[in-house]
Amino acid sequence: MKPTATALQTADDSADTGAQQIRDAIRDAIVERRLSPGTKLSEGDVGNLFNVSRTLARAALQALSYEGLVSVEKNRGAFVAYPSPEEARQIFAARRLVEPGILREAAARIKPSQIQHLRQLLLEEGRLISERGQTARRAEIKASGDFHLTLASISGNAIMQRFMDELVARSSLVIALYGQSTISSCGHSEHGDIVAAIERNDLDEACRLMLHHIAHIEADLDLRERKSVGLREAFEI
Amino acid sequence: MKPTATALQTADDSADTGAQQIRDAIRDAIVERRLSPGTKLSEGDVGNLFNVSRTLARAALQALSYEGLVSVEKNRGAFVAYPSPEEARQIFAARRLVEPGILREAAARIKPSQIQHLRQLLLEEGRLISERGQTARRAEIKASGDFHLTLASISGNAIMQRFMDELVARSSLVIALYGQSTISSCGHSEHGDIVAAIERNDLDEACRLMLHHIAHIEADLDLRERKSVGLREAFEI
């Protein structure tokens, strides 16, 4: 299972300012679930795909490993991360821990134009949900995460923003692996409720809704240990 | 101002498993303030210092830039990060936001042996404070951070732990730049108070103490904008 050209070549021919472009392209592919967890990302293949040397491919993969999106195994190669159930729990625990705080901070500094921006995001998200097709689905996944990231950006704390970047991206991986419901972002209306609570300055309610929202996402996961199904159980029906 | 051999060569001749060793050595040097903010870390120099090629030196510096300890400027090189007052504020805002949560999580899972471990850390910290000399001072800086990192490790959340790693390291940079009091870790007793509160299971009080502790550290900073002192003000006495 090697990454196909269609899975990765999105921002290909843009200026080659370095490994960053490659990193971003691969990250987008992972977040939008065009690349499945466990997919091997060999340095050579990635380099060929983007027409750069292994040096840059390696740098990009290394960067992604710091974000927890790919895992590099010594002398074996890089793979799209395959979060364990335990990791998944920790990711959502971290989100429960930081998102209320980010929300409070954001609500305290939010300006009318930014509320407007949030509302526009919700609209776009709603539009994508009603559309059909793979590309719409992928855009929807991204838009769903963008809501949380925008909140972090409004909070004005670049460090928390980067942290949320990581958490949202890794959440996408977890949902790809353990999500049950076919609908990817079941909680669209919940986003709207949160914005509404912010608008009427009811912070406690907004935080409550946020925690509920995160719990809702997590509840859709099936985090039972799957001991690499496929040895025997997969055929012993 | 290039990194001197004595500033970096700590774990030099140990096994060369890769760039990780170099990264850790430089990180320690930064956290213990043997390397001052703004110091240039050229790839060539770093490579020579550790007897490796520029490839590995570059990888190590790149990794440190992801942690915010080093800033790499395109075509200009890498420098020990020089956090702006605004960054400093964000770092501490982030700590205020996450540390109470980590503390609660840790307190909920803490085992007697881990309390023992914390107490031992405090003892060691106290011992270092009473000693004199540069090496003791540096060890003290590290020990002071280790308290917070140990708490994060007890929380059992690897993601939050990594995040705290970053925050504590960057805090050290900020204190090096903006700290006023000569004593580096004024809040040793506060650490003890927090452990005591945990021990008697008074979580609210523990969180309150933690927030107080962070505020105390931050209060010792002089975060006034210094517009690269040395243009004119430095001589216009």
Next chain:
DNA sequence: GTGCAAATGATCGTATACAATTTAGCCGTC
């Protein structure tokens, strides 16, 4: 036919080499 051992191929780890960019020094002109 099964199991182990050596050879093969693919991939990674690191070093070196070359191109591009910046920085510093130098000289001529104003």
Next chain:
DNA sequence: GACGGCTAAATTGTATACGATCATTTGCAC
């Protein structure tokens, strides 16, 4: 004497090359 442009040195950006490690398969013995 100060300013501006030019050349040279130093440093980074990227590619390539070679040695090391791991996975796989081939072949042989049992």
